[in-house]
Amino acid sequence: MRFSMLPQVFFQMFKKPFTNKFPAKYIPSSTTKFLEDVGAGRVKIIPPVETPIDFRGKIQYDSEKCIGCKLCIKVCPTEAIEYKEKEKKIKIYLARCCFCSQCNDVCPTNCLSMGNEFLLADTDKYSKDLIVE
Amino acid sequence: MSPEATTKTTYRLPIGPIHPALKEPVAFEFEIDGERIVDVRVSLGQVHRSVEWAGMRRNPIQILYLAERICGICSYCHPMAFALAVENIADIEVPERAEYLRVIQAELERICSHILWAGVAAHEIGFDSVLFLTWQMREKVLDLTEYLTGNRITKAITMIGGVRRDITKDMVPKVTEALNYFKDNFEKLRHIFLDDKTFKMRSQGVGILTKEDALQLCACGPTTRASGVKKDVRLDQPYFAYGDLDFDYVTPDILTGEVNGDVYDRIIVRLLEVKQSIELIEQCLDLMPAGDIVSEPKIAKLLATLKKVKGEGIGRMEAPRGEVIHYVKLDENEHPYCWKVRAPTYNNILPWIPMLRGEQIADIPIVAASTDPCMSCTNRVAIVDSGKKYELNREELHKMSVEKTRRLMK
Numbered sequence: 001m002r003f004s005m006l007p008q009v010f011f012q013m014f015k016k017p018f019t020n021k022f023p024a025k026y027i028p029s030s031t032t033k034f035l036e037d038v039g040a041g042r043v044k045i046i047p048p049v050e051t052p053i054d055f056r057g058k059i060q061y062d063s064e065k066c067i068g069c070k071l072c073i074k075v076c077p078t079e080a081i082e083y084k085e086k087e088k089k090i091k092i093y094l095a096r097c098c099f100c101s102q103c104n105d106v107c108p109t110n111c112l113s114m115g116n117e118f119l120l121a122d123t124d125k126y127s128k129d130l131i132v133e
Numbered sequence: 134m135s136p137e138a139t140t141k142t143t144y145r146l147p148i149g150p151i152h153p154a155l156k157e158p159v160a161f162e163f164e165i166d167g168e169r170i171v172d173v174r175v176s177l178g179q180v181h182r183s184v185e186w187a188g189m190r191r192n193p194i195q196i197l198y199l200a201e202r203i204c205g206i207c208s209y210c211h212p213m214a215f216a217l218a219v220e221n222i223a224d225i226e227v228p229e230r231a232e233y234l235r236v237i238q239a240e241l242e243r244i245c246s247h248i249l250w251a252g253v254a255a256h257e258i259g260f261d262s263v264l265f266l267t268w269q270m271r272e273k274v275l276d277l278t279e280y281l282t283g284n285r286i287t288k289a290i291t292m293i294g295g296v297r298r299d300i301t302k303d304m305v306p307k308v309t310e311a312l313n314y315f316k317d318n319f320e321k322l323r324h325i326f327l328d329d330k331t332f333k334m335r336s337q338g339v340g341i342l343t344k345e346d347a348l349q350l351c352a353c354g355p356t357t358r359a360s361g362v363k364k365d366v367r368l369d370q371p372y373f374a375y376g377d378l379d380f381d382y383v384t385p386d387i388l389t390g391e392v393n394g395d396v397y398d399r400i401i402v403r404l405l406e407v408k409q410s411i412e413l414i415e416q417c418l419d420l421m422p423a424g425d426i427v428s429e430p431k432i433a434k435l436l437a438t439l440k441k442v443k444g445e446g447i448g449r450m451e452a453p454r455g456e457v458i459h460y461v462k463l464d465e466n467e468h469p470y471c472w473k474v475r476a477p478t479y480n481n482i483l484p485w486i487p488m489l490r491g492e493q494i495a496d497i498p499i500v501a502a503s504t505d506p507c508m509s510c511t512n513r514v515a516i517v518d519s520g521k522k523y524e525l526n527r528e529e530l531h532k533m534s535v536e537k538t539r540r541l542m543k
Binding site for chain 2: 004005008009012018052054055056071074075076077078098099100101102105106108
């Protein structure tokens with residue numbers, strides 16, 4: 001067979017593209033302005049593909065429940081968790097986190113859980129969004 | 134003296150140590166006579182990431198995630214081989230259900246890796262529409278992986294003494310649906326790869342590795358099976374639940390009745406293994422008993438036990454590319470005393486020499502890619518011709534390969 005791929009290629013030509021054009025059909029010239037416009041309701045944002053169940057996103061930390069046992073610090077493969085001696089609580093640096101959720105499994109009081117938030121890109125690795133405490 | 138005797142007719146072609154086609158640094162030095170390759174020298178050790186050293190400063194649970202990052206495509210078999218080694222030392226019994234779940238994940242990874250390889254091979258010979266077809270199918274595999282493990286690439290599913298996530302009853306329909314999709318599309322893929330003239334032209338009789346060479350050079354995985362050597366850790370020394378499953382060695386003579394050991398045979402072996410993996414997952418879903426998925430759910434307790442054990446252990450696994458071996462030594466300490474990894478590509482490097490000898494420069498990408506090397510290669514190829522040095526980058530090398538396909542099409 002010489003052109004066994006041709007039928008597939010023609011079929012593909014008339015198919016809708018699979019890509020979900022998040023956040024907009026064309027890349028906005030200024031993302032900050034685009035987000036402002038979305039906030040003001042001037043433009044519509046194309047929603048991202050839904051995350052699956054048990055997705056490992058941004059860590060949620062319930063400091064009320066935390067007993068400061070340091071087990072999560074012991075198992076964290078990237079050493080992203082810092083212990084706050086005074087308050088006996090923890091501080092997680094998401095810029096280092098590898099989202100394995102091992103700390104969630106080891107926590108005896110279930111004060112840690114994985115959220116659905118995944119848009120965590122930032123220019124500053126110590127920014128407020130990237131530190132959970 | 135005649136001019137032939139005084140003039141050196143061959144010249145050298147160094148490729149490497151950095152080349153994006155092959156993902157990891159390795160340096161080649163080719164002895165070229167016109168277009169023909171006369172001799173090949175391979176020099177390894179161009180990248181040293183100190184993974185093992187870093188592992189010796191971490192506890193076994195932390196190493197699981199470090200091992201996952203040894204390779205992006207084999208991100209399941211490295212931590213699993215490490216877990217096998219640790220289980221070997223500490224005599225940890227893995228629950229029956231976990232053994233089957235481990236097989237399912239391993240076979241999913243094999244499907245993903247082989248389909249990705251098929252796409253890269255098609256790209257190397259300039260057949261890019263097939264690349265996109267394979268990527269379309271791989272996307273479904275990744276979706277299923279994400280559904281089962283939570284991540285697409287670094288799966289974070291391994292745990293010493295079991296797995297971290299179960300496949301519950303309500304998840305099974307989605308898995309079978311995806312498997313049926315793979316089966317339908319597999320036929321399409323097989324038809325294109327094995328019947329298309331372009332593939333046959335570029336892969337038949339190219340990069341031959343004889344059975345003797347494969348045995349002598351200790352090649353492993355699909356590379357050696359394509360040369361007719363029946364070697365597969367899953368069957369030779371069954372681990373996980375492979376002992377209960379019904380499957381056999383995949384060699385190219387199943388389909389064609391003969392073994393040539395060329396690139397075409399390696400395509401056949403990998404494609405048939407995709408089908409085999411789909412069948413293995415189906416068997417696992419049928420046979421899987423109910424029960425626990427991990428032997429010790431309390432990780433703190435597990436760490437305390439591992440702190441008390443002493444001894445050496447070996448974890449062997451059939452990764453998509455061949456046999457992966459992890460050696461671990463624990464000495465009643467929080468961190469392992471020693472950790473050694475032997476990845477399958479290490480064995481599959483020397484077979485490149487007999488494969489590449491006598492081939493053309495344009496065949497380098499497809500022949501080198503045919504062993505599915507897990508290493509990056511050259512961005513720059515410097516051709517040194519009679520003292521004048523000029524560079525040939527990856528794009529030009531790829532262009533030469535595409536041009537050869539066009540020439541043959543005429």
